[in-house]
Amino acid sequence: MTKPLTKDDYRPDDVTVHRDPARLNRVVRALRGAGRNVALVPTMGALHAGHRQLIREAKVMQNTVVVVSIFVNPLQFGPNEDLAEYPRQFEADVDICREEGVGLVFAPSAEDMYPEGAQVTVHPGPLGDELEGAVRPGHFAGVLTVVSKLFNIVQPTYAVFGQKDYQQLQLIHKMARDLNFPLNVVGVPTVREYDGLALSSRNAYLGEEERHHAVTLSAALTAGAHVSAQGADAVLKAAHDVLAQTPEVELDYLELRGPDLGPAPENGDARLLVAARVGSTRLIDNIAVLLGEGDE
Template identity: 45%
Template sequence: MSADSLPREMLITADFSELRRSVAAARHAGQIIGCVPTMGALHAGHISLMQQAHAECDFVIATLFVNPTQFGPQEDLQKYPRPFEADCDKCRVAGVDLLFHPSVESIYPPGYSTFVEVEGLTTKWEGAVRPTHFRGVTTVVAKLLNLTQPDKAYFGQKDFQQQAIIRRMCRDLDMPTEIVTCPTVRDPDGLALSSRNAYLNVTERASGLSLYRALCLARDKVRTGEKDLAAIRLAMRAEMEQTPGVAVDYATIADPDSLVELNEPQPRMVALVAARVGPTRLIDNLLIP
């Protein structure tokens, strides 16, 4: 193996100045920079984002920051898993060049008072259930994109509303970063990978499969010619509600850009579901057709 083909050592830093120096060096070398923002507790879905970034970019930055401003007062900030050493190892294997893990105090220093809010897209679906969530997401992503200055940033389709909002934010604020949405990674039985799946016991995990069944039901009905989207929404909800331990938040079919609920079929649609399975809240989606 030649020296050029040896894997590069991954830099791990929480220091803003060191991050900026590394970004400047990559820019000076004419490298394409990719960024994968995460909150850690990495699974195969996150790794797929890093691998795609590694395939498309010359210099890959992963960020690891459990963002307190996107958690509501009754949500699981303190409970959120933080396996830092394991996350570092996964990033290294996935081809990450720089892992940035800032402290809460450095991202939100005393007196911090600036927030980014995307109107409209943030008030429905997840925004209706978690009213402060997306303000926290867009604020921290704007800061991370400003710090890392990437050509491309990678997000998973599993958080569909989030990637649509971030895409709109970048467009509206003339941010030069291209937002790349990568396919949802699923277990063989269809359950979408999520850091919160670790909270599910065996029975709850089996019940969680009802979300994917509801999405597949919607897709199959549209593909076989069903045009009554209201009836499909009811069928999606029924599929989940008949499963023990599942409390449905929403089941809808929407426009993938505006996220407005649709009454008639169109060429591009997205089915969106969210439910509480036991104490754990799960979300999922499927593009149609």
């Protein structure tokens, strides 16, 4: 029998922070036992307007308590990546959650999540070695492992992710399906700055001039989307032409794929994805395109 919740477990009128996985699990099981749905918004903190939109989408779900996880997951960072430098602003993040009406914040330590190290991980399959996976080996095994742990701890009805990390979203869809997680994965369109730059916690790394150059990524995607009726070759050429105008943007990849990240169709829905470095900051973005459906 689940113990009754106390005000230290959950307060309907304020956000409650939990660090212990077992205690949070007990709280969400009690809430679900009382008829509430639970919506999980996984984050690594440094919350911004894009995260606010994820929270708002989660709150739309009927009779739902929103859980925001804040955890900089060491398992998804490579040896030469920015784990130590990744922006952290915990108190400000909790304030944002409070402003947005979040019920629970889950903020475990690495020791809480991996008390004996990550001895068992989730393999992402072939897609995990492509695109981002080719540039960041092991990244998606780290992502899927922590997300699967969050699914088990929080036991959400809904799990809400942004489409900016499109490959991650597709892999989480596949994992939820293949491993029979009883939940709905919800993808939310990318939130952008006034000039098109996709919101990202890593934008904080950009200097003023780098910030100006970074807009090239979204400009290239938009240029490709504008000629999508002419087919895949036209899309890629238009995007490459824009990128070539800004040599400060060091391209990792620009690829056109199907909506599930398989091969792009000759006609129909597709996804144009880009990754590049601006200075020392690595950024990714993507856009939906409709191939070959224009007027002849």
